Amino acid sequence: MPATPGFAHPEAIVSTEWLAAHLRDPALRIFDCTTYLHYETGTGRPYRVEAGRADYEAAHIPGSAFLDLQGELSDTASPFNFTMPAPEDLAARFAARGIGEGRRVILYARKSPQWATRVWWMLRAIGFDDAAILDGGFDAWSAEGRPTEAGESRYEPARLTARPRPGLFVGKEAVKAAIGDAGACTINALAPDLHRGENDRYGRPGRIPGSVNVPVSALLKPGRLTLKPPAEVAERFAAVGADPGKRILLYCGGGIAATLDAFLLHQLGYRDIAVYDASMSEWAKDPSLPIEQG
Incomplete structure (x- = not known):
């Protein structure tokens, strides 16, 4: 795993160069985590949430799957967007998407890395530590002319046991x-x-x-x-x-x-x-x- 000098946990950050060289690693599980916020006035809500699935299906890092943060990974019973579900519930949702034991997870997003770090922080909160964000995300990958593919990819379900870290x-x-x-x-x-x-x-x-x-x-x-x-x-x-x-x-x-x-x-x-x-x-x-x- 490449190192980022000066950071305490360099294994949690990967470069586009590293990912390009490891795309065929069978243990990797790569996910586009993009969400868009459309700011609105006069609606009584701060923004409208749109999953980035359409852009993902048009072009994504080869082999990567898509995670819908609001639709798949949030407590939709909450009055607030993006609320963290109960740890065991969230672990089951992640496992259904292929995240679990023996898997190395790479998270990326478009327009801002905050969508990738949100999923990373959620994984850490339930005790899964083998995850990293792609530095620069899809924007850097695309700007460098690296390969993309269209359509949709999915991973086989995995096994993931929640080991919550209270307080995160x-x-x-x-x-x-x-x-x-x-x-x-x-x-x-x-x-x-x-x-x-x-x-x-x-x-x-x-x-x-x-x-x-x-x-x-x-x-x-x-x-x-x-x-x-x-x-x-x-x-x-x-x-x-x-x-x-x-x-x-x-x-x-x-x-x-x-x-x-x-x-x-x-x-x-x-x-x-x-x-x-x-x-x-x-x-x-x-x-x-x-x-x-x-």
């Missing part, structure tokens, strides 16, 4: 309890205008009090969607007071962008990291929860 996903009470706690750092992965309260996409504009802003765009190289070098990533988190000794709580609009920040903090060796699953989709609509602007 948290709810509003844990986030509320961290407000004013010197031993915690709450990070917003949304764009700066949302953090400052200049955009009311999720309801009440603003942020969780005391939280700091590390938007996903600050962690990626412009134009290529590849991860910035470890030193630059570490500097960005250090600049907002995200000390490795603190408990780090991450949020965004719906627990997606936050997983890219979480993934990179994990890569930097941080140990106490949690994602607020419902994020501002819940917080901004609950008047009992505090909010700040500016």
Whole structure:
């Protein structure tokens, strides 16, 4: 497995070069995780969710299958998009798609790696560690002129037993309890205008009090969607007071962008990291929860 110097878990990141050389590895299970968010006004919801299946079927990395995050891997009984299902339920869903014992999983997405890191974080939360994201995703693969195929691929079901890691996903009470706690750092992965309260996409504009802003765009190289070098990533988190000794709580609009920040903090060796699953989709609509602007 190729190494990414400076990251604590380089096995969880693969390059397009590595994947191209290992496409025929029978143990690999490669998945396109793309989802699109269409931002709307006047609908009472922050966005419309569209699985990226059509683009996948038009062109994808050879042999890769498709994962529908909202349709297949989320708790559809929840009032919020993308809610994490119960661990045993999620393990069964992953197993049905070919993820399990003896399989090496490679996750990629289009337009943003946050969809791949969301699935990666979910797998980690149920105890599956043999997964990696493709650095640069389909965008880098395509830009390099690497082969693609159309249609749909599927894998045979696998066996996967959930071994949950409690605390990787948290709810509003844990986030509320961290407000004013010197031993915690709450990070917003949304764009700066949302953090400052200049955009009311999720309801009440603003942020969780005391939280700091590390938007996903600050962690990626412009134009290529590849991860910035470890030193630059570490500097960005250090600049907002995200000390490795603190408990780090991450949020965004719906627990997606936050997983890219979480993934990179994990890569930097941080140990106490949690994602607020419902994020501002819940917080901004609950008047009992505090909010700040500016």
